[in-house]
Amino acid sequence: MSARPFILVLAVAALAGPAAAAPPAPKFKLKPGAAGQVCLECHPDFADRLKKPFVHTPVRSKDCVGCHNPHASDHGKLLAADANAICATCHKDVVAKNAKSTHPPATQQKCGECHDPHASNAKANLVKAGPDLCATCHKTLVDGAKASKFKHRAVENGCGSCHEAHASATGLKLLKADVPQLCLGCHKVDGPILMKKHMNYPVAKARCTSCHDPHGSNVRGMLYNTVHAPVAKGMCGQCHEAPGSPRGFEPKQAGLALCRGCHVQNINKMMDKNRLHRPVTEGAACLSCHGPHASKEKGLLKADMRTVCGSCHADTIKRGDMSVTKHEPIKNSECTSCHDPHGSDAALMLVKAESPELCGKCHDWQKHSSHPVGAKYVDPRNKNLTLQCLSCHRAHGTEFKSMMPYATVPETCTKCHEKFTR
Amino acid sequence: MTVLRAIDARVIVSLVVVLAASGARAQSVAFKHQATVYRDAKDGKLSAPEGVACNDAGLLVIADTGNARLLTYFVKEGAVTPAAEVKVPQLKHPVRLQLDSKGNMLVLDRKLRKIARLDAKGAFQGYVDLKPAGVTEVVPTSFKVDRGDNLYVLDTAAAKVFVADSSGAVTATLPLPADAGAFMDVAVDAGGIVYVLDAVRATVWSAAKGATAFSPLGKSFKDYASFPTYLTANNRGVLLAVDQNGAGLVLLGQDGSYLGRQLSLGWTDGLLYYPSQICLDAQGDAFVADRSNNRVQMFTSIAQ
Numbered sequence: 047m048s049a050r051p052f053i054l055v056l057a058v059a060a061l062a063g064p065a066a067a068a069p070p071a072p073k074f075k076l077k078p079g080a081a082g083q084v085c086l087e088c089h090p091d092f093a094d095r096l097k098k099p100f101v102h103t104p105v106r107s108k109d110c111v112g113c114h115n116p117h118a119s120d121h122g123k124l125l126a127a128d129a130n131a132i133c134a135t136c137h138k139d140v141v142a143k144n145a146k147s148t149h150p151p152a153t154q155q156k157c158g159e160c161h162d163p164h165a166s167n168a169k170a171n172l173v174k175a176g177p178d179l180c181a182t183c184h185k186t187l188v189d190g191a192k193a194s195k196f197k198h199r200a201v202e203n204g205c206g207s208c209h210e211a212h213a214s215a216t217g218l219k220l221l222k223a224d225v226p227q228l229c230l231g232c233h234k235v236d237g238p239i240l241m242k243k244h245m246n247y248p249v250a251k252a253r254c255t256s257c258h259d260p261h262g263s264n265v266r267g268m269l270y271n272t273v274h275a276p277v278a279k280g281m282c283g284q285c286h287e288a289p290g291s292p293r294g295f296e297p298k299q300a301g302l303a304l305c306r307g308c309h310v311q312n313i314n315k316m317m318d319k320n321r322l323h324r325p326v327t328e329g330a331a332c333l334s335c336h337g338p339h340a341s342k343e344k345g346l347l348k349a350d351m352r353t354v355c356g357s358c359h360a361d362t363i364k365r366g367d368m369s370v371t372k373h374e375p376i377k378n379s380e381c382t383s384c385h386d387p388h389g390s391d392a393a394l395m396l397v398k399a400e401s402p403e404l405c406g407k408c409h410d411w412q413k414h415s416s417h418p419v420g421a422k423y424v425d426p427r428n429k430n431l432t433l434q435c436l437s438c439h440r441a442h443g444t445e446f447k448s449m450m451p452y453a454t455v456p457e458t459c460t461k462c463h464e465k466f467t468r
Numbered sequence: 469m470t471v472l473r474a475i476d477a478r479v480i481v482s483l484v485v486v487l488a489a490s491g492a493r494a495q496s497v498a499f500k501h502q503a504t505v506y507r508d509a510k511d512g513k514l515s516a517p518e519g520v521a522c523n524d525a526g527l528l529v530i531a532d533t534g535n536a537r538l539l540t541y542f543v544k545e546g547a548v549t550p551a552a553e554v555k556v557p558q559l560k561h562p563v564r565l566q567l568d569s570k571g572n573m574l575v576l577d578r579k580l581r582k583i584a585r586l587d588a589k590g591a592f593q594g595y596v597d598l599k600p601a602g603v604t605e606v607v608p609t610s611f612k613v614d615r616g617d618n619l620y621v622l623d624t625a626a627a628k629v630f631v632a633d634s635s636g637a638v639t640a641t642l643p644l645p646a647d648a649g650a651f652m653d654v655a656v657d658a659g660g661i662v663y664v665l666d667a668v669r670a671t672v673w674s675a676a677k678g679a680t681a682f683s684p685l686g687k688s689f690k691d692y693a694s695f696p697t698y699l700t701a702n703n704r705g706v707l708l709a710v711d712q713n714g715a716g717l718v719l720l721g722q723d724g725s726y727l728g729r730q731l732s733l734g735w736t737d738g739l740l741y742y743p744s745q746i747c748l749d750a751q752g753d754a755f756v757a758d759r760s761n762n763r764v765q766m767f768t769s770i771a772q
């Protein structure tokens with residue numbers, strides 16, 4: 047059988063095909079390039095943007111109407127939808143539903159905080175390249191990393207070495223994996239050098255970030271800047287069983303008993319107070335608030351005081367946050383300016399029982415140039431009280447000015463000076 | 469925040485709260501300021517009193533914490549009369565107080581971390597020494613005594629509540645819930661239900677008589693309390709939580725439902741400043757250790 051008729055049929059079909067698939071004639075008699083090329087006539091600055099190395103696909107294909115309505119819109123910049131939602135029309139599932147951690151700009155669909163919707167010099171249309179972008183929000187962290195004496199190479203290669211940008215399915219804090227798995231990807235802790243550095247302890251199962259600052263540090267070994275003395279001296283055996291012991295990494299004793307070995311004087315002093323802060327003796331004891339190895343914070347605190355103290359005293363933190371007038375120690379998370387976190391003879395674990403003495407540490411001049419306060423002056427509202435700073439102020443603030451418990455100054459004063467009440 | 473707002477004590481002190489305790493007919497209770505205890509029999513000032521106990525015989529005992537002593541008073545027809553001072557070397561920092569059926573005083577010493585037992589005349593009888601199996605030492609955080617003189621000791625270091633009979637023999641041990649903030653108090657009602665109070669999360673957990681574990685009682689009442697540290701039940705089973713940092717009382721139904729909030733911050737009579745303990749007598753009178761006001765206040769609670 048000859049193949050000629052069959053080839054002919056194919057040829058006819060090939061010719062007929064494009065004609066059948068051709069788009070219908072433009073409904074609105076649009077000019078050629080109406081979807082974007084025409085826009086450039088009035089927006090010539092886009093010519094430069096199009097030369098940038100990274101151009102958003104709709105922009106490159108001159109499809110402005112992919113995002114903008116050429117005539118009118120309910121949204122700024124003639125966007126076809128809300129600026130926070132329009133990216134999701136193409137970029138779906140940027141944040142996985144079951145993510146373990148998420149980046150707020152991604153979950154809040156504030157894509158424009160990190161990405162330029164048109165073009166950029168940085169990959170992925172980022173508005174800035176590398177850590178400079180992250181520093182927009184995480185300035186302290188990025189600046190700290192740059193200034194640190196001992197730098198982490200992964201940080202120098204960019205935050206994306208360890209962190210996802212939008213969400214992480216497996217790690218906290220957007221980490222690409224949990225610690226230590228993430229760290230073990232680069233650091234072979236079972237090698238002779240790191241084994242020796244870790245005194246032969248099996249650290250492969252330990253949490254690296256309990257000692258090391260992954261963003262860099264001024265302490266050799268990238269330990270956090272505050273290091274517990276036995277760690278700094280490599281004397282792990284002071285607290286832990288020997289490496290290779292059947293109890294592994296276990297501490298030699300539990301809780302307070304272990305810490306008492308070195309901190310006996312401090313612990314005896316706090317135990318002798320009328321009030322002992324409960325975490326001292328309960329649960330993880332000292333480790334309720336302190337890290338055992340190294341910390342960013344003074345006193346080896348697990349986190350800043352606002353976070354540590356606020357884990358139990360959230361009501362007090364909330365009161366401070368709501369206060370119209372901010373008290374400096376509270377604003378600066380310096381709870382220990384006024385409270386002893388271990389034990390005290392005074393109520394509320396205050397470092398001094400009398401508020402003029404306590405407040406006078408910072409407000410010295412008000413001890414002698416203010417409203418009479420002190421033991422000689424009885425509070426007219428209550429014969430068992432003397433006038434104190436706290437007679438008219440609440441240290442963590444109120445919803446009223448000057449941390450006063452009443453809305454106005456006259457209202458406060460006339461609680462005692464009743465004859466002036468109007 | 470409403471708890472920060474002080475209201476004038478010369479106006480009737482508190483709010484009228486509808487108590488609709490679990491299926492019972494709706495009842496109203498008003499707390500009204502009746503009297504204030506400022507001084508002892510020798511006109512000495514109270515200092516940071518943290519404990520208060522009372523009984524139906526008209527006995528009122530105050531833990532005058534700042535002066536390391538107990539003070540007794542008689543209550544009759546709304547008047548409070550000083551009686552005696554109890555000062556013993558075995559009490560360094562008395563805080564929470566309870567009276568047993570014979571008028572003996574049990575007092576928690578926070579510094580010594582022990583419960584002292586004193587007879588009705590104030591003579592020291594010894595420290596409560598519980599010996600539960602498998603526990604080296606019981607360190608009480610708080611405690612209560614029920615009508616049968618059984619003792620309920622909250623030991624937050626051991627994360628347990630120990631129940632002991634009047635002879636001190638441990639009859640039950642209840643483990644504290646693991647997923648919680650910080651337990652501050654234990655309470656028991658007339659029906660033998662044991663409660664524990666978590667101050668951080670403002671939640672109450674309960675264990676029915678004979679139960680071996682606590683279960684949550686209703687939802688958190690964090691929206692209505694800052695830092696509740698003391699819990700007691702009235703004779704109708706309504707729970708009263710003393711909100712130390714919020715300077716008030718929170719009332720909860722038997723199912724843990726929020727019933728209302730009473731009293732508020734201030735320095736004049738009828739207002740509170742870091743209250744620490746409340747005691748209710750059979751007449752419905754309430755005595756509040758108003759710690760940072762250096763006084764104890766008496767309120768009449770009127771069922772309406």
